[in-house]
Amino acid sequence: MSVPVHTLFFAAYRDRLGLSELTVELAQGATVADLVAELRGRGSPFDILPEQPAVAVNRTYAMLDEPLGAGDEVAFIPPVAGG
Amino acid sequence: MDHPELSRSELHRYARHIALPEVGLEGQLRLKAGRVLCVGAGGLGSPLALYLAAAGVGTIGIVDFDDVDASNLQRQILHGTGDVGRHKLDSAADRLEDVNPHVEVVGHPQRLTSENALEILKGYDVVVDGTDNFPTRYLVNDACVLLGTPNVYGSVFRWEGQVSVFATKGGPCYRCLFREPPPPGLVPNCAEGGVLGVLPGIIGSMQAMETIKLLLGKGVGLAGRLLIFDALEMTWREIALRRNPECPVCSDSPTQTGLIDYELFCGVTRPGEGSLHSAEDFEELDAASVAALLASDTPPYLIDVREPWEWAVSSLAERGARLIPLAELGDRLGEVPKETPVVVYCRSGQRGQSAARQLVAGGYGPVSNLSGGLLSWAESVEPGLPVV
Numbered sequence: 001m002s003v004p005v006h007t008l009f010f011a012a013y014r015d016r017l018g019l020s021e022l023t024v025e026l027a028q029g030a031t032v033a034d035l036v037a038e039l040r041g042r043g044s045p046f047d048i049l050p051e052q053p054a055v056a057v058n059r060t061y062a063m064l065d066e067p068l069g070a071g072d073e074v075a076f077i078p079p080v081a082g083g
Numbered sequence: 084m085d086h087p088e089l090s091r092s093e094l095h096r097y098a099r100h101i102a103l104p105e106v107g108l109e110g111q112l113r114l115k116a117g118r119v120l121c122v123g124a125g126g127l128g129s130p131l132a133l134y135l136a137a138a139g140v141g142t143i144g145i146v147d148f149d150d151v152d153a154s155n156l157q158r159q160i161l162h163g164t165g166d167v168g169r170h171k172l173d174s175a176a177d178r179l180e181d182v183n184p185h186v187e188v189v190g191h192p193q194r195l196t197s198e199n200a201l202e203i204l205k206g207y208d209v210v211v212d213g214t215d216n217f218p219t220r221y222l223v224n225d226a227c228v229l230l231g232t233p234n235v236y237g238s239v240f241r242w243e244g245q246v247s248v249f250a251t252k253g254g255p256c257y258r259c260l261f262r263e264p265p266p267p268g269l270v271p272n273c274a275e276g277g278v279l280g281v282l283p284g285i286i287g288s289m290q291a292m293e294t295i296k297l298l299l300g301k302g303v304g305l306a307g308r309l310l311i312f313d314a315l316e317m318t319w320r321e322i323a324l325r326r327n328p329e330c331p332v333c334s335d336s337p338t339q340t341g342l343i344d345y346e347l348f349c350g351v352t353r354p355g356e357g358s359l360h361s362a363e364d365f366e367e368l369d370a371a372s373v374a375a376l377l378a379s380d381t382p383p384y385l386i387d388v389r390e391p392w393e394w395a396v397s398s399l400a401e402r403g404a405r406l407i408p409l410a411e412l413g414d415r416l417g418e419v420p421k422e423t424p425v426v427v428y429c430r431s432g433q434r435g436q437s438a439a440r441q442l443v444a445g446g447y448g449p450v451s452n453l454s455g456g457l458l459s460w461a462e463s464v465e466p467g468l469p470v471v
Contacts, residue, residue, distance in 0.1 A: 010243060010311060010313070011240045011241070011243045011270075012240060012265075012269060012270045012271065012276075015241075015276075015410075016269070016410060044413060044414055045414070048269055050263060050265065050266070050269075052262060052263055054260050054261055054262075056322040056323075059320070059321060059322055059323060060322070060323040060325075061255075061260065061309075061322060061323060061324045061325050075320070075322070077260070077309070077311070077322065078240075078270070079217065079261050079264070079265045079269075079270055080238040080239065080240040080243065080244070080245050080270065081214075081215060081216050081217045081220060081238055081240075081270060081272060082126070082215055082238055082239040082240050082272060082276070082278055082283075083123050083125050083126055083127045083128070083212075083213045083214050083215040083237070083238060083239065083283065
């Protein structure tokens with residue numbers, strides 16, 4: 001049984017990945033860290049994602065060990081420096 | 084709190100504030116007693132300083148070391164056409180004095196560093212982060228945490244912005260959100276990536292609003308919440324933030340109790356400064372040396388790592404340059420011949436350094452970077468070349 005999670009990318013992440021959202025199928029019991037590893041493992045351009053990105057699960061900041069469930073929304077919060 | 088009195092002209096000026104139950108006479112006196120430091124008098128700092136001055140915030144400090152450039156004016160509404168070439172602090176002081184002569188503007192004409200940050204920030208009630216680079220953002224955050232001063236954060240990129248309030252008592256800090264700085268080159272700055280001028284107007288105004296609420300002690304602030312704004316979609320997304328119990332600076336048992344070297348932390352170097360790479364990695368060449376190499380019988384492979392729109396304005400295409408934007412370099416390394424000298428260049432030299440490092444890591448070389456970028460080329464080799 002795989003667990004579909006809905007990932008969102010903003011700002012520089014969206015530009016570099018060329019997409020703003022993506023549904024990823026994860027194994028049961030997968031965590032945010034597993035999602036990041038799955039994406040980075042796809043190689044370029046997903047390997048631009050940091051190993052420890054800032055992410056929000058269902059609009060709440062999440063640690064890497066946070067478990068993900070079916071239908072969760074995982075937003076990658078991009079670092080932005082412009083002023 | 085010991086409140087200075089308000090003059091008759093001030094009472095008249097602030098009548099619409101005083102009419103608000105949440106402000107009133109007492110609130111307006113709080114604003115007058117308030118001391119706010121704006122870090123940066125640019126896109127965010129412009130609306131911020133203008134609104135703080137108009138609102139009657141008594142002391143407005145501004146840190147900026149830059150002069151006004153014509154390319155600032157599309158968003159930095161604190162400065163006008165006649166201010167081009169002036170120091171931003173002089174321009175800001177004149178404009179703010181005109182907006183409200185009852186406020187005091189304190190200029191700090193220097194780059195904020197780990198050596199001077201605590202001295203500059205202390206004595207302010209609120210610090211507002213309107214800088215344009217990661218090292219200064221981490222520096223402002225850490226200094227605010229150490230001093231216990233709220234940090235009203237805003238940042239912008241192209242059509243998107245972020246705003247929050249960090250380092251309040253019990254609230255998360257910037258480091259709780261962004262534990263590690265992004266690798267250099269991942270996030271273009273506004274000069275490279277562009278920014279729609281109204282965007283910092285919106286985000287900077289939000290920062291002004293949060294600052295005034297903090298001074299008044301009214302309303303629900305953004306501490307613990309991050310707002311992400313998308314101007315193209317015209318949406319706000321709210322993220323609930325958490326304090327990181329293991330945050331190196333703001334946790335109960337911090338591992339970092341002073342300021343550090345933030346350039347090193349973020350892995351960036353300033354143009355013209357010594358850098359983190361060892362000397363044998365790649366060479367920094369001045370414009371005259373690059374020109375001589377290009378004119379030789381065995382010219383190097385020349386790569387322009389800027390963005391296509393910068394290339395469209397001017398480039399060294401006639402001297403054999405190829406365009407490979409820094410962000411695409413990793414995917415397009417195959418286009419670069421091996422065992423050939425490579426010279427890279429960008430606008431000011433920083434992206435060139437990142438590109439040179441990537442090429443060296445990929446086994447290319449020998450690799451050189453045009454020191455100071457196309458700007459220095461236009462200064463010494465090709466006067467009149469327009470560089471944006």
